[in-house]
Amino acid sequence: MLPRILIKTVVSKLKTSSKGVVIYGARQVGKTTLANEVIRELGLKTLTVNGDQSRFQDVFSSRDLGRIKALTAGYELLFIDEAQRIPEIGLNLKIILDNLAPLKVLVTGSSSLNLASKISEPLTGRTWSYHLFPMTFLELAKIHNRAELDAQLEERLIFGSYPEIFSLPGETQRREYLQNLSDAYLYKDLIEFGGLRNSAQIRDLLKLLAFQVGSQASLSELAGALRAGKETVARYIDLLEKSYVIFRLKGLSRNLRKEVVKMDKIYFYDLGVRNVLIDNHKPLRDRNDAGQLWENFLMVERMKKLAYTQDFAAAYFWRTYTGAELDYVEDKDGKLSGFEFKFGDRKPRAPIGWSTAYPGSKFSAINRENYLDFIL
DSSP states (O other), X not given: OOOOHHHHHHHHHHHHOSSXXXXXXXXXXXXXXXXXXXXXXXXXXXXXXXXXXXXHHHHHTXXXXXXXXXXXXXXXXXXXXXXXXXXXXXXXXXXXXXXXXXXXXXXXXXXXHHHHHOTTTTTTTTEEEEEOOSOOHHHHTTTSOHHHHHHTHHHHHHHOOOGGGGGOOSHHHHHHHHHHHHHHTTTHHHHHHSOOOOHHHHHHHHHHHHHTTTSBOOHHHHHHHHTOOHHHHHHHHHHXXXXXXXXXXXXXOSSTTTBOOSSOEEEESOHHHHHHHTTOOOOGGGOSOHHHHHHHHHHHHHHHHHHHHTOOOEEEEEEBTTSOEEEEEEEETTXXXXXXXXXXXXXXOOOHHHHHHXXXXXXXXXXXXXXXXXXX
């Protein structure tokens, strides 16, 4: 059983709050496993509902309090898995939370829960929402020491951190798993709930983005390569972000004349998915994209850390028209910290433009010697 940080958080919220708990996340990241562990720790009489089953879909999309009350009678906890499958689940959860106290409610679903039913609108103020990511070093540190974490770094850069990857014994099995994950799950919600029909074009877009990790993504260039409109590409990227395949990093802008902010950088939530898209699982010594993998890894691990520890900070990159740049910037309570990522042991100095534009800001170089401090 791999340790998941959110278990303790969700158990605490369900014990102490009357609000429901919603766990979002991509398919296969372990939402159902986490929920079952939460249920085990709570020890409450639980009604488990699978959103794929038609008899549950009928009741929990009915807006009929009487039918819902009859089905949940005698239970202390309602667990709805794959909730995105249930039409109008947001409105029906509102009815449950408003009328069936002290029944506790735990819901899991992929991002299509947002796409299909706009859950956030009817449930404003009624739920705690959390994002479950693939495994993070912050979680792995609960069972491995720093030397052991560092020893598996290359494996994480190549094969990513989906939970099942850790139980597969060899490279062939891991590649096969990632290929199946990509083919079966990556586009499923987009096609089913996002109204998209051209999965081949989305895959081509993702492949282009995979080669551009760490670079600013131009909608015009992407549209030209795909022979699609800019609006279409922008919509695809938005849906891919909502489906937890990719995420965007915006440019820091406090001096609009000098700083480049029109284009975002795009990263992948999981490097195993990124690498299977470009069909490259070679070891680092045989790759020319180690720097890109390193930057993506540090970005997503830092993001996971901030989310799980609720250490709120706004995230950016920084670049000027004169060429000065930083890979990553955090704005926390108005104080700026800049970071430059180097795969190796180099320790570059802060760009002169950074120190001049933002006196009093911090700067750190993150490399192989100190990266665990940055992500742990």
